[in-house]
Amino acid sequence: MNAWVTKLLKMTMVTGVFLTLCFSSLVQAESVLNTATFDHTKTGFLLRDAHTTLMCEQCHVDGIFKNTPKDCAGCHSIGSRIGATPKPVNHVQTTNACDTCHSSPSSFLVRSFNHAGITSGCTSCHNSQSYGVLSKPTNHFPTLLPCESCHTNTNTFLSWKMDHTGLTTNCVSCHGGQYVGVVGKPTAHVPTTAACETCHSSTITFLGALYNHALASPPVAGRCSTCHLGQLAGVMSQPSAHIPTYGTQCDSCHTAANTGGYTSFLGGNYGHATPSPTSICSSCHTGQFANVQGKPTYHIATSAQCDTCHTSTNTSSYTTFFGATYTHGTITAACSTCHNGVSATGKNAGHLATSADCGSCHTSANTSSYTTFLGATYTHSPNPPTAGSCPTCHNGTTAVGKPSTHMVTTLSCEACHTQTNTSNYTTFLGASTVDHSTIAAGTCASCHNGTSAKGLSTGHIPTGTMSCDGCHAVYNGTTVLTFAGGTINHVLTSATRCDACHNGSYSTQGTSGAQPVVSTHIPLTITSGLDCNTCHKITVATTITSMSWVTETMNHNGAKGGGSPIYCVTCHLSGVTYMGSAQKVSHNGASTSKDCSNSSCHAPLGGKGKAYSSWN
Numbered sequence: 001m002n003a004w005v006t007k008l009l010k011m012t013m014v015t016g017v018f019l020t021l022c023f024s025s026l027v028q029a030e031s032v033l034n035t036a037t038f039d040h041t042k043t044g045f046l047l048r049d050a051h052t053t054l055m056c057e058q059c060h061v062d063g064i065f066k067n068t069p070k071d072c073a074g075c076h077s078i079g080s081r082i083g084a085t086p087k088p089v090n091h092v093q094t095t096n097a098c099d100t101c102h103s104s105p106s107s108f109l110v111r112s113f114n115h116a117g118i119t120s121g122c123t124s125c126h127n128s129q130s131y132g133v134l135s136k137p138t139n140h141f142p143t144l145l146p147c148e149s150c151h152t153n154t155n156t157f158l159s160w161k162m163d164h165t166g167l168t169t170n171c172v173s174c175h176g177g178q179y180v181g182v183v184g185k186p187t188a189h190v191p192t193t194a195a196c197e198t199c200h201s202s203t204i205t206f207l208g209a210l211y212n213h214a215l216a217s218p219p220v221a222g223r224c225s226t227c228h229l230g231q232l233a234g235v236m237s238q239p240s241a242h243i244p245t246y247g248t249q250c251d252s253c254h255t256a257a258n259t260g261g262y263t264s265f266l267g268g269n270y271g272h273a274t275p276s277p278t279s280i281c282s283s284c285h286t287g288q289f290a291n292v293q294g295k296p297t298y299h300i301a302t303s304a305q306c307d308t309c310h311t312s313t314n315t316s317s318y319t320t321f322f323g324a325t326y327t328h329g330t331i332t333a334a335c336s337t338c339h340n341g342v343s344a345t346g347k348n349a350g351h352l353a354t355s356a357d358c359g360s361c362h363t364s365a366n367t368s369s370y371t372t373f374l375g376a377t378y379t380h381s382p383n384p385p386t387a388g389s390c391p392t393c394h395n396g397t398t399a400v401g402k403p404s405t406h407m408v409t410t411l412s413c414e415a416c417h418t419q420t421n422t423s424n425y426t427t428f429l430g431a432s433t434v435d436h437s438t439i440a441a442g443t444c445a446s447c448h449n450g451t452s453a454k455g456l457s458t459g460h461i462p463t464g465t466m467s468c469d470g471c472h473a474v475y476n477g478t479t480v481l482t483f484a485g486g487t488i489n490h491v492l493t494s495a496t497r498c499d500a501c502h503n504g505s506y507s508t509q510g511t512s513g514a515q516p517v518v519s520t521h522i523p524l525t526i527t528s529g530l531d532c533n534t535c536h537k538i539t540v541a542t543t544i545t546s547m548s549w550v551t552e553t554m555n556h557n558g559a560k561g562g563g564s565p566i567y568c569v570t571c572h573l574s575g576v577t578y579m580g581s582a583q584k585v586s587h588n589g590a591s592t593s594k595d596c597s598n599s600s601c602h603a604p605l606g607g608k609g610k611a612y613s614s615w616n
Helices: 003-011 016-034 049-053
Strands: none
Touching: none
């Protein structure tokens, strides 16, 4: 206030009414006359914005200048002397000074609320009741969780992260496209009515979802092209290098079985059983399609369609290229053009050395129209081969060699296997008999053992350790050996009893067999246990047997009477026709059931080895 005004007040303080009237007039005059020149900053309160347009008395009520509030709340509060617009009743709850948030005195627009240190209780302000405070919109997804559970940034509501812990079902209640800011099923999503969690196992991201084709709704059978033709983002589609399908659905080849329940496209098996269209193998098997085998560089040269050789039958319904049989027809080119070990089976490492073309030996006839290499006949050149050269090829590797059961010999193959007896060297059978003239006596069994050469026949008489040539004549170098006609040499036999052979079992052996007991022989029950030579005295020469069975001397020591069934009268009763010189008698009272030697009349004479020549 100017000094002259102060002086005037001091001089004219007569009455209160006068002073009031004068002061009011003077103040008004001062406001009108000097506000433009009054420097309000000297009061410590800078007039800004809306305050510059106010009349002095709007703040300095009743002309009182002293203690006029300088803080916002001093004026802008209920009951304030100034009467400025107060904080509304629905103002957020705070004890901070107004200018902490309200930066403009001409407007109550909030500059920013300092949320520092505030980590909970968001709804105490953001509750749709506090004036001017952003609250949960009506299209916010339904939740009873506190704001801070998702909105971790207190400066904006745009940054938030939903904690899905414990949420495993009913995703569509939020992710159905009905809530702003919440990711919903995109328009390019695969068509499905299944719940989100059927495929999306993570609640953090929608990426990495694995579509469960087995639980798909609607079912996927016959509908693969609905999704897998490139029309849906993130869904694998048929690549540009895929084989032509001619409208065939994916699951015709990519089945649930070979794709692990539709979790992979690998393992798909094209159904060649009914290829569409037919006989156009080269439309796919050219090498330009990924994972589709084409004709390799080493394939035999041919312009024929693949299924000319690779048929449904020999490829197991077109599941493999192995097993194909090439129809050779009439061959004009050298076999080695293809049969080089790369394009087709070539000459193996053990093949006999030859520069001749394959067809020289492997003919259409002996290979069943070139379907096998077996059966080929080698035309030996020179023919006959050079003596001693056979083992060069016939070594068991290059060509058939001497088997383990071959007779022991150091002779060359052609010594026995001649051009004549082997049908021009096409077989080993028919080889001539080895020259036995050089074979040492007693060594027959070294070859004639039933394996290397013919051995003892079934039913041969027991020979013990006797060598074959003891009875069988040996090959003399000009006549083919035969085993027929062998005559037993009893000098060499190791048998201890005559009846080992002379028992009727070997009657056809040799020239006359081992002679059995004649039908008129005395009953064998009487001689049971006795060998033939007990009674028959045999004359044996030093070489081939010379013997007679006629002369005999009965040894009664082992067969004398003694009761049933052995009675003397069995042989010695008149009328008995057994062969031999037994004395026959007809005695009054003789009985076939009575043993003479036990009677009170007769007792035989003679001891062991001597004849019973009389009866006392």
